[in-house]
Amino acid sequence: MDSTRTRIDPAEADLSDPLRSFRDRFELPEGVIYLDGNSLGALPKSVRQRVLNTIDKEWGVGLIRSWNTADWVHLPQRVGARIARILGAGEETVVAADSTSINLFKVLSAALDLNPGRSKIVSERENFPTDLYIAAGVAKQIGKGHRLVLSDGPGDIRGLLDEDVAVLMLTHVNYRTGYRHDMAALTRAAHDKGILVIWDLAHTAGAMPIDLAGADADFAIGCGYKYLNGGPGAPAFLYVNPRHHGGFRQPLSGWFGHRSPFDFDSSYAPSDNIEQYLCGTPPVLGMVAMDEAMALWDDVDMAAIRTKSIALCDLFIQEVSTFAEKFALGLVTPREPELRGSQVSYACENGYAIMQALIARGVIGDFRAPDIIRFGMTPLYLSFAEVERAAAILKDILETRAWEAPEFHVRGAVT
Ligand SMILES: Cc1ncc(COP(=O)(O)O)c(C=O)c1O
Structure with a gap:
């Protein structure tokens, strides 16, 4: 020390x-000293009862009515609002959905779309591998010659930010070393060069207070199963700065991202708010566990x-x-x-x-x-x-x- x-x-x-x-x-x-809550958070006691209630009453008795009566349909937004509070983000800027990898696919695709004419995605060699794999996949999928440029250490990042960089994509706290970037300073440095910024908050959310809105991040993603204690494979989250709402189009254009899914319109009309980042039916049991785990944070x-x-x-x-x-x-x-x-x-x-x-x-x-x-x-x-x-x-x-x-x-x- x-x-x-x-x-x-x-x-x-x-x-x-x-x-x-x-x-x-x-x-x-x-007899257990649990030092792995950064990988899988412990089980909040209230989650068991809540999930059992969802199974026995809402599913067992309520059946399909529970999409409305138990408001299952809005779980992604409700859980998102709870996560937003601990990220320092506005309520209607976060949804809970899918996995971190899938959410990265959505926001990175949208960010590249929002910053055309630039070919580089900058990240770190030491970033969590799924982030690099997804970025390589997105670049290939778009097929417009985007390429991933990787820094060898945190100190090299700023030097890579030039006028050809579309997106800076970083994990705030490194999964191996625990090194933490200065989110506000790096976001500012990127914005000064016209670069959009995506933060992976997998090792941040629930581990410390942050101010996503104050840092003016463009997008953020992260896991529900680590410090947030949402359970194994819990839904992940996704943040989009309100200035990008409506100005984007994410590629996983499933019906839950439609402006009015129950109109069953045969053409896709994207929602013009954060809901566009939803794709398909939310996994209700996992969402309910996540919601209950997040309720605990209201008192923290x-x-x-x-x-x-x-x-x-x-x-x-x-x-x-x-x-x-x-x-x-x-x-x-x-x-x-x-x-x-x-x-x-x-x-x-x-x-x-x-x-x-x-x-x-x-x-x-x-x-x-x-x-x-x-x-x-x-x-x-x-x-x-x-x-x-x-x-x-x-x-x-x-x-x-x-x-x-x-x-x-x-x-x-x-x-
Ligand atoms: C920084 C980071 N990003 C992404 C992930 C993986 O996300 P998922 O498996 O939910 O797609 C992890 C998992 O540990 C991680 O540490």
């Missing part, structure tokens, strides 16, 4: 934690989330720093809070096996090839005592070389 910052005492920090009571609103198995002070997130990361870095050098754990997450999200990552040899040994001891984090062990810090349900204990268990695993056991070297399909 930065020597200028004071040492964190876990017991004291837990006692004065204003978010402490939220832990009781989550199901967490006994996002500034407190960030303060605790910084302290949890600092504590973990502080504890691991006492043995990191001995075991060649290389901190790849910036120590400066303003440069990072809500995770701490280390590069190390045998990272996969070390993580499996941790999981066997109840400390659940994850591994990202080739050599990163990742620890996600979720302020809603993690205590400082748990973070201190997780570091102690990591130390023990390294000291005893417990990770050498053959069972920890067997790779699962998901790491």
Whole structure:
């Protein structure tokens, strides 16, 4: 930890934690220290009852009437409004729909359409692969010679922004390192060159307050299943700056994006607002789970989330720093809070096996090839005592070389 910052005492920090009571609103198995909420958030207790109610009453009894009586049909907008609040965006600028990859396809296609005559999409080599795959796919699909230009590091991005760049497409917090971009500054630098900006907020939403409207981002996308706790494969979200509403046409022109879907008109007339970014029938069970998970955020002070997130990361870095050098754990997450999200990552040899040994001891984090062990810090349900204990268990695993056991070297399909 930065020597200028004071040492964190876990017991004291837990006692004065204003978010402490939220832990009781989550199901967490006994004996587990869950440091993977940046990949799959924990289950909010209220979600089970809400989904059961949807199954038993709304589906079982209400049947098709529930599209109106339970307002299933507007779930994408209602959930979107709840997400908008924690993104610092206006209510009618966000919808919940599809996956992050699909939403990127929609907004990137629209952005390229809005900025014709330019051929480059700028991103980072270290961006999450699906973003790069989708961008390459969109460029090929459009077939007008668009190409993807990748920076080798965050410091190189500005130098790539020239008059031939149509879109800057970045993930705000890097999934591997936890490095966080300055959203407002980069958006401004891009706009100065006439470039539209798409932010992937997969590792941002629910991890810290942001001001999408203030940053004047053009588009944003992100996952519902990470810090937002919407459940495995939860609907993703999508934001469009109101200045682009009506001025675009996204290519997945399904009937839910039609101005009036139940007119059953044979020609497509796009909605002139955020609803155009919907495509087909919303997956109601997943949407309901997401809606209930988002209801919890109505009571959350996002500034407190960030303060605790910084302290949890600092504590973990502080504890691991006492043995990191001995075991060649290389901190790849910036120590400066303003440069990072809500995770701490280390590069190390045998990272996969070390993580499996941790999981066997109840400390659940994850591994990202080739050599990163990742620890996600979720302020809603993690205590400082748990973070201190997780570091102690990591130390023990390294000291005893417990990770050498053959069972920890067997790779699962998901790491
Ligand atoms: C930054 C980022 N973008 C996109 C995704 C994947 O999105 P999806 O699988 O919902 O399409 C992930 C998944 O971890 C991610 O970390």
